[in-house]
Amino acid sequence: MGDDRRWFEDLRVGEVWEHGPRTVTREEVVAFAREFDPQAFHLDEEAARGIGYGGVIASGWHTAALCHRMVVDGLAGRVASLGSPGVDELRWLRPVRPGDTLRLRVECVEARASRSRPDRGLGRFRYELRNQSGETVMTMTALAFFARRPAGS
Amino acid sequence: MGDDRRWFEDLRVGEVWEHGPRTVTREEVVAFAREFDPQAFHLDEEAARGIGYGGVIASGWHTAALCHRMVVDGLAGRVASLGSPGVDELRWLRPVRPGDTLRLRVECVEARASRSRPDRGLGRFRYELRNQSGETVMTMTALAFFARRPAGS
Numbered sequence: 001m002g003d004d005r006r007w008f009e010d011l012r013v014g015e016v017w018e019h020g021p022r023t024v025t026r027e028e029v030v031a032f033a034r035e036f037d038p039q040a041f042h043l044d045e046e047a048a049r050g051i052g053y054g055g056v057i058a059s060g061w062h063t064a065a066l067c068h069r070m071v072v073d074g075l076a077g078r079v080a081s082l083g084s085p086g087v088d089e090l091r092w093l094r095p096v097r098p099g100d101t102l103r104l105r106v107e108c109v110e111a112r113a114s115r116s117r118p119d120r121g122l123g124r125f126r127y128e129l130r131n132q133s134g135e136t137v138m139t140m141t142a143l144a145f146f147a148r149r150p151a152g153s
Numbered sequence: 154m155g156d157d158r159r160w161f162e163d164l165r166v167g168e169v170w171e172h173g174p175r176t177v178t179r180e181e182v183v184a185f186a187r188e189f190d191p192q193a194f195h196l197d198e199e200a201a202r203g204i205g206y207g208g209v210i211a212s213g214w215h216t217a218a219l220c221h222r223m224v225v226d227g228l229a230g231r232v233a234s235l236g237s238p239g240v241d242e243l244r245w246l247r248p249v250r251p252g253d254t255l256r257l258r259v260e261c262v263e264a265r266a267s268r269s270r271p272d273r274g275l276g277r278f279r280y281e282l283r284n285q286s287g288e289t290v291m292t293m294t295a296l297a298f299f300a301r302r303p304a305g306s
Contacts, residue, residue: 036218038225039234051235051300060237061218065189068214072191081192082204084213086244092237147204 006079007149008121011111019070019104024058026098032062057095063102063138064090067129070104080147082120090140094131101132109141113148120145159232160302161274164264172223172257177211179251185215210248216255216291217243220282223257233300235273243293247284254285262294266301273298 033042037059040047048056075081096102110124123146129138186195190212193200201209228234249255263277276299282291 032218036222038222039236041236053236057236059218059221060239061214061221065185065212065214065218068212069189069191083192083194083206083210084245086213086242087240088243089239089241090243091239 006075006146008080008111008113008123008146009149011108011121011123011146013108013111015108017071017074017106019074019106021101021103022066022070023101024066024096024098026056029056029058029062029096029098032065033059036061053095055097057097060090060092060138063092063096063129064140066102067104067127067138067140070102071106082145082147084142084144085122086143088141088143090138092138094135094137096131096137100137102129102137104129114145118148120147122146159228159299161233161264161266161276161299162302164261164274164276164299166261166264168261170224170227170259172227172259174254174256175219175223176254177219177249177251179209182209182211182215182251185218186212189214206248208250210250213243213245213291216245216249216282217293219255220257220280220291220293223255224259235298235300237295237297238275239296241294241296243291245291247288247290249284249290253290255282255290257282267298271301273300275299 030043041051041053042056042059045055048054105128107126108123109126111121113121123144125142125144127138127140127142128136131137183196186192194204194206195209195212198208201207258281260279261276262279264274266274276297278295278297280291280293280295281289284290
């Protein structure tokens, strides 16, 4: 809660953050799939090849969670986050494979004060996740609530 | 790959599936948050109370991943899934807390053959996740690819 915290009033439409890189291991791909997405093409090489994926791919939910972790790490302790009401247009465009190195670009595309809750504002952010070849593997538009700057701070 | 597999041609708009129940433990809420969403209100009771959440809440990405697991378990081995191109309008409407028991309703709202890829069709599904009090905690519209029934099967 130091003076360097970023409040809703500090959000700027058009501001861009770059997060990562983050390399994805086979172990974590399989561990996530076992827990949350035990479909064969996330666990088994042969099954993944059989439906044209060319090998095991990460669960899309794993990719989304890794994105989120990159953002939290990149902004850790520096934003007055109050959580998120949701996400729009999440698209898994290309497979994420073990060994891929991911980088995330986040752009603020909207910032508006809440009408119903005067303690907060809403930010809207465009996410673009790329792999080591520069291919876009995932995009989404994420919403997030930010606390408003307290009077006198 | 038995005769009871559900192919794209078996999808029916209006069909509803009920999945769960699934009870969420404090240990898994904290474990997921440590790995993917280490914001204080997912890890620390005091921090969560400090911003009005009344106690630790699950990461929204954890809730989404649990939903997905419920669907995979509910349909395991019975659908010819080819993965998903994405999700629309994911909304985290109310907190999910340790001890909550979740139930998921999934309705097929669209089914159409792919124009560009004759091996598959696309289904669109409306998700509604409720807690033990009947409150809706999360909604989303998920897309999924399904293999078309092979000729002669």
